[in-house]
Amino acid sequence: DGGITQSPKYLFRKEGQNVTLSCEQNLNHDAMYWYRQDPGQGLRLIYYSQIVNDFQKGDIAEGYSVSREKKESFPLTVTSAQKNPTAFYLCASSIRSYTGELFFGEGSRLTVL
Amino acid sequence: GQQLNQSPQSMFIQEGEDVSMNCTSSSIFNTWLWYKQEPGEGPVLLIALYKAGELTSNGRLTAQFGITRKDSFLNISASIPSDVGIYFCAGPYRDDKIIFGKGTRLHILP
Numbered sequence: 001d002g003g004i005t006q007s008p009k010y011l012f013r014k015e016g017q018n019v020t021l022s023c024e025q026n027l028n029h030d031a032m033y034w035y036r037q038d039p040g041q042g043l044r045l046i047y048y049s050q051i052v053n054d055f056q057k058g059d060i061a062e063g064y065s066v067s068r069e070k071k072e073s074f075p076l077t078v079t080s081a082q083k084n085p086t087a088f089y090l091c092a093s094s095i096r097s098y099t100g101e102l103f104f105g106e107g108s109r110l111t112v113l
Numbered sequence: 114g115q116q117l118n119q120s121p122q123s124m125f126i127q128e129g130e131d132v133s134m135n136c137t138s139s140s141i142f143n144t145w146l147w148y149k150q151e152p153g154e155g156p157v158l159l160i161a162l163y164k165a166g167e168l169t170s171n172g173r174l175t176a177q178f179g180i181t182r183k184d185s186f187l188n189i190s191a192s193i194p195s196d197v198g199i200y201f202c203a204g205p206y207r208d209d210k211i212i213f214g215k216g217t218r219l220h221i222l223p
Contacts, residue, residue, distance in 0.1 A: 099144070
């Protein structure tokens with residue numbers, strides 16, 4: 001079945017450690033997105049990519065990094081520079097960036113101890 | 114950055130009641146989308162609107178694209194327990210940056 005797979009679903013990290021969240025899609029979608037969700041804050045855009053080897057910063061990119069070496073994959077690294085990394089992270093894809101019709105993964109919950 | 118303002122933030126209703134929520138922006142949007150999120154999952158697209166004035170239904174859900182292009186409305190008729198969740202409006206800002214409102218959390222009282 002086609003879809004988006006995020007892993008791991010739950011992740012614990014010590015302060016000062018980098019962590020990478022995986023996002024893979026087999027929908028043949030061009031665009032991919034990473035959002036952060038905090039209680040009562042809605043979804044805030046971290047990074048997005050319209051095509052392979054290209055990506056743009058969203059509204060809260062500081063302390064995060066991404067790569068888009070393959071169409072299917074858009075991993076997110078939460079670096080030690082991110083001041084408050086504990087959150088629910090959602091990856092999404094879209095057949096084309098301007099439609100807004102996103103397919104989401106099930107999310108990864110990161111807790112910093 | 115650009116924000117989408119949703120209201121109300123939360124709603125407590127009785128099963129069987131109708132629900133109305135809205136989303137406003139200070140900028141014009143060419144597309145409005147409504148998503149629903151259940152606990153521990155990613156949001157799922159409910160309705161997409163592409164033309165000012167457009168009214169679109171999906172079962173008991175009806176959404177409208179405001180004439181000014183700065184707002185949208187979502188109505189749920191005859192609510193049932195599985196309607197519980199967070200409803201988000203969203204739209205492409207500057208064509209490729211998809212932004213979301215903070216959501217309306219729907220609670221249904223037994």
